[in-house]
Amino acid sequence: MKALIRVVVCGSVDDGKSTLLGRLLAETGSIPEDQLESARFTRRPGSTIPLGEVDYSLVTDGLEAEREQGITIDVAYRHLMLPSRRRAILADAPGHEQYTRNMAVAASTADVAILLIDSMRGTKRQTHRHLTVCGLMGVKHVVLAVNKLDGVGYDQGIYNELVAEVSDTARRMEIESVIPVPVSALVGDNVLAHSPNTPWYHGPTLLDALDAAEIPEHIDGEVRLPVQTIIRGKEFRGYGGIVAQGAVRAGQTITVAQSGQQAKIVKLHGLKGIEPFEPEQVITGESATIELDKDIDIARSDLLVTGEPPQLADRFAADIVWMSDQQLAHGRSYTLRCGPLEVPATVTNVRHRLDVTNGNTMAARLLEINDVGRVEIATSRPVTLEAYSESRETGGFILVDRMSGETLAAGLTRFALRRATNVVPHHFEVDREARQVLNGHPAKVLWLTGFSGSGKSTIADAVERKLHSLGIRSFVLDGDNLRSGLNKDLGFTPEDRAENVRRVAEVAHLMYDAGMVVIVALVSPFRADRQAARSLFPEGEFLEAWVDTPIEVAMERDTKGLYAKSKSGNLPNLTGVGQQYEDPESAELHLSGTDPVEQNVDTVLRMLLPDAVD
Amino acid sequence: MSIDNETSRVLDALEAEAIWVFRETAAAFERPVLLYSIGKDSTVLLHLARKAFHPGPIPFPVMHIDTGWKFRAMYELRDRTAKELGLDLRLATNQEARDQGVTPFSHGAQEFTRIMKTVALRAALDEGQFDIAVGGARRDEERSRAKERIFSLREAGHRWEPRNQRPEFWHTVNNSLTNGQTMRVFPLSNWSELDVWRYVARENLEVVPLYFTEERPVVRRQGTWIMVDDDRMELEAGEQIEMRRVRFRSLGDYPLSGAVEGEASDVYDIIRDIEVNRQSERAGRLIDGEGAQSMERKKAEGYF
Numbered sequence: 001m002k003a004l005i006r007v008v009v010c011g012s013v014d015d016g017k018s019t020l021l022g023r024l025l026a027e028t029g030s031i032p033e034d035q036l037e038s039a040r041f042t043r044r045p046g047s048t049i050p051l052g053e054v055d056y057s058l059v060t061d062g063l064e065a066e067r068e069q070g071i072t073i074d075v076a077y078r079h080l081m082l083p084s085r086r087r088a089i090l091a092d093a094p095g096h097e098q099y100t101r102n103m104a105v106a107a108s109t110a111d112v113a114i115l116l117i118d119s120m121r122g123t124k125r126q127t128h129r130h131l132t133v134c135g136l137m138g139v140k141h142v143v144l145a146v147n148k149l150d151g152v153g154y155d156q157g158i159y160n161e162l163v164a165e166v167s168d169t170a171r172r173m174e175i176e177s178v179i180p181v182p183v184s185a186l187v188g189d190n191v192l193a194h195s196p197n198t199p200w201y202h203g204p205t206l207l208d209a210l211d212a213a214e215i216p217e218h219i220d221g222e223v224r225l226p227v228q229t230i231i232r233g234k235e236f237r238g239y240g241g242i243v244a245q246g247a248v249r250a251g252q253t254i255t256v257a258q259s260g261q262q263a264k265i266v267k268l269h270g271l272k273g274i275e276p277f278e279p280e281q282v283i284t285g286e287s288a289t290i291e292l293d294k295d296i297d298i299a300r301s302d303l304l305v306t307g308e309p310p311q312l313a314d315r316f317a318a319d320i321v322w323m324s325d326q327q328l329a330h331g332r333s334y335t336l337r338c339g340p341l342e343v344p345a346t347v348t349n350v351r352h353r354l355d356v357t358n359g360n361t362m363a364a365r366l367l368e369i370n371d372v373g374r375v376e377i378a379t380s381r382p383v384t385l386e387a388y389s390e391s392r393e394t395g396g397f398i399l400v401d402r403m404s405g406e407t408l409a410a411g412l413t414r415f416a417l418r419r420a421t422n423v424v425p426h427h428f429e430v431d432r433e434a435r436q437v438l439n440g441h442p443a444k445v446l447w448l449t450g451f452s453g454s455g456k457s458t459i460a461d462a463v464e465r466k467l468h469s470l471g472i473r474s475f476v477l478d479g480d481n482l483r484s485g486l487n488k489d490l491g492f493t494p495e496d497r498a499e500n501v502r503r504v505a506e507v508a509h510l511m512y513d514a515g516m517v518v519i520v521a522l523v524s525p526f527r528a529d530r531q532a533a534r535s536l537f538p539e540g541e542f543l544e545a546w547v548d549t550p551i552e553v554a555m556e557r558d559t560k561g562l563y564a565k566s567k568s569g570n571l572p573n574l575t576g577v578g579q580q581y582e583d584p585e586s587a588e589l590h591l592s593g594t595d596p597v598e599q600n601v602d603t604v605l606r607m608l609l610p611d612a613v614d
Numbered sequence: 615m616s617i618d619n620e621t622s623r624v625l626d627a628l629e630a631e632a633i634w635v636f637r638e639t640a641a642a643f644e645r646p647v648l649l650y651s652i653g654k655d656s657t658v659l660l661h662l663a664r665k666a667f668h669p670g671p672i673p674f675p676v677m678h679i680d681t682g683w684k685f686r687a688m689y690e691l692r693d694r695t696a697k698e699l700g701l702d703l704r705l706a707t708n709q710e711a712r713d714q715g716v717t718p719f720s721h722g723a724q725e726f727t728r729i730m731k732t733v734a735l736r737a738a739l740d741e742g743q744f745d746i747a748v749g750g751a752r753r754d755e756e757r758s759r760a761k762e763r764i765f766s767l768r769e770a771g772h773r774w775e776p777r778n779q780r781p782e783f784w785h786t787v788n789n790s791l792t793n794g795q796t797m798r799v800f801p802l803s804n805w806s807e808l809d810v811w812r813y814v815a816r817e818n819l820e821v822v823p824l825y826f827t828e829e830r831p832v833v834r835r836q837g838t839w840i841m842v843d844d845d846r847m848e849l850e851a852g853e854q855i856e857m858r859r860v861r862f863r864s865l866g867d868y869p870l871s872g873a874v875e876g877e878a879s880d881v882y883d884i885i886r887d888i889e890v891n892r893q894s895e896r897a898g899r900l901i902d903g904e905g906a907q908s909m910e911r912k913k914a915e916g917y918f
Binding site for chain 2: 002003004029031032033034035060074075076077078079084085086087089101102104105108109228229231232233236238240241242269270271273274276285286287289300323335337338339340392393396397398400403404405406407410
């Protein structure tokens with residue numbers, strides 16, 4: 001049984017949450033006396049609680065910034081000392097709809113949920129939302145605090161009805177146990193001590209119900225140890241990480257899931273006090289340091305396992321909680337992180353959105369802030385994501401914006417859509433290096449970005465002619481030309497533009513691997529998309545050149561008649577007119593589209609292939 | 615007295631989390647630094663860092679923001695610890711302010727702390743180009759800390775933006791830093807003061823002897839006992855140095871750290887005292903006396 005349990009507290013201020021938490025924390029001695037001082041001697045207007053007594057609703061009062069603005073920003077974490085001397089860490093999440101994402105955070109590591117309902121108002125959409133989020137995030141046990149019973153005359157009938165309603169929803173969400181407790185946080189009924197006001201109730205108090213939560217320590221099952229860090233000492237090399245499943249012991253044979261290589265654990269390292277010692281075993285949730293019998297190739301984020309290694313896959317179905325003000329755009333590349341694992345990933349499809357207030361699914365193409373939905377995800381290489389229902393640690397992930405670094409979503413892997421066992425990349429003997437030697441020049445990618453009519457194609461053409469005359473193998477990928485074939489199914493919405501850039505970048509990558517100098521001429525108006533293209537190539541191999549031409553000049557040129565079309569309203573998504581162009585921040589080259597072409601070609605070549613032009 | 619089994623298992627869980635934090639700090643960031651202030655929390659922090667990388671060395675430097683006014687016993691322990699453990703110890707002081715004669719007496723507790731700690735810390739982090747700094751803060755220390763992340767993002771200029779903090783899921787850390795952002799990280803986030811002392815007891819760690827009662831030269835000031843640790847102490851009118859049996863709950867600059875009376879000759883006495891009296895250690899710090907929200911404001915400025 002775990003000694004430290006994590007608890008998510010669901011409910012809003014209106015349900016009496018701060019009073020309940022304040023009472024639990026203060027009366028169990030979980031808060032130092034001097035920190036209760038202000039709850040004794042400050043009062044809200046209209047309060048009837050005598051000065052000197054603790055106003056429980058003030059104990060967990062939040063940040064100054066929050067009080068000034070009358071809002072709750074975020075999850076608060078507090079310890080609760082349990083009678084058994086075990087410990088609960090309470091994650092107190094704001095209850096209202098706009099904070100679904102905060103609740104998801106608090107529930108993601110929780111073993112137990114305290115769910116508050118206000119018996120005077122009954123179960124609301126909110127209660128169902130809380131249960132749904134808990135169920136999704138894998139919370140298996142609920143302590144149901146049916147609060148404000150003093151307000152309904154301690155009516156057992158009302159209590160029973162509410163309990164039945166919640167139990168139904170909980171069963172649907174695969175929550176294993178619901179322990180209901182009738183309470184009044186204000187009066188203190190059944191919070192820490194049994195109340196004479198509810199003679200019909202014979203179950204545990206709220207505190208005892210929490211303390212009775214038996215959360216097993218998972219030591220069964222095969223070992224899953226994601227390598228977090230390499231530990232180096234004098235003539236020592238070991239591997240450290242949190243055990244995600246099973247029990248690690250000396251003598252076990254482990255397999256690196258990614259490569260199939262095997263080795264034997266010869267020793268576990270630890271310190272007892274300040275003395276070195278060798279732990280007998282290290283179990284789920286604990287940090288291990290292992291030493292192997294031989295030197296095999298292991299890096300951070302490799303998964304070490306016993307028994308049959310999990311299959312690698314690069315396409316997954318997942319439920320995600322979208323947390324950002326910017327919408328989810330499928331086709332865009334994000335960074336996926338799961339523990340130490342970090343991999344570029346694309347949301348390729350949104351299947352549906354989940355109505356968290358009733359569990360129904362609805363058709364959706366996009367997800368917005370606080371939405372929960374089922375999506376398909378493609379990773380840029382095969383990875384070991386497992387089903388979230390099997391393992392939170394190896395199945396839960398986040399999506400990070402590559403430009404801003406913002407955490408956009410939390411994801412729960414449901415199942416693999418494409419196993420990678422039959423698509424393990426074959427390692428060919430003739431590779432890019434070999435082709436480069438044969439060609440006598442390096443492979444490079446030049447990415448020209450800018451408005452339509454800025455002069456990208458003109459520069460691309462001139463650069464290629466020059467390369468050709470120098471005997472350098474090259475190819476131009478021109479946005480407009482590709483749209484007549486490979487990309488003819490795509491339009492100009494931000495999502496379609498993202499997919500357009502992705503495909504062009506992949507084609508450029510193939511040609512680059514073929515040893516060629518690839519010149520891409522593509523409006524590619526969005527930073528994130530250009531960044532995603534860049535991330536496919538080793539550093540220094542991808543040159544971004546911004547062909548910077550004033551929009552007035554481009555309109556004046558209007559080589560393709562697009563601006564005229566746009567003026568007549570037939571082209572709503574034209575970059576620079578109906579859609580924004582995000583100026584490059586990290587382009588290697590900044591060309592002026594009004595400079596002579598020869599001058600721009602010269603600048604480009606000096607940077608692209610300095611050895612070839614000198 | 616010893617630590618009971620359930621409590622020891624709670625400590626195991628807290629220790630495992632802290633070790634994970636240390637390893638993530640070393641593996642997912644470029645230039646970490648451990649802030650070491652020589653108190654009990656720092657002692658535990660340093661020990662956890664050793665555990666995280668044993669049998670290898672701690673793979674980053676340890677930095678002390680030295681105001682020049684710490685207790686002599688703290689300097690002694692710092693230098694000895696650094697030598698015994700082979701630490702890469704860096705010292706950082708706001709030398710300019712020191713040369714200008716800024717003292718706890720000339721500028722008062724709040725201003726002195728801002729100049730000699732917050733400003734010095736920011737300058738030292740910038741100079742060392744550290745992208746992540748490990749600190750010993752705990753969520754139970756003060757109400758505004760309850761919402762602090764374990765990995766806490768700082769905007770350029772070390773500003774803490776409560777509304778721009780990243781959600782923390784499972785054991786997955788978003789380590790992206792852009793536009794001059796840095797990270798502060800708190801491995802002891804989920805520890806209480808009692809946990810720290812129980813861990814010191816269980817792991818048999820050496821702490822500064824000032825935590826234990828002895829007869830010490832003190833003066834009465836602002837309702838607390840201030841120790842006269844050297845001859846730089848400026849006495850105010852009517853103050854008399856007297857010998858009292860005192861100890862400290864919390865250590866910092868000696869003219870700003872209040873001592874309490876009462877016997878505690880070993881760690882177990884301290885643990886019993888906290889269990890019975892339930893007063894937090896901050897009760898003795900002069901710096902916090904300026905209102906319940908002063909910590910939140912200091913943090914927004916870049917204090918730990």
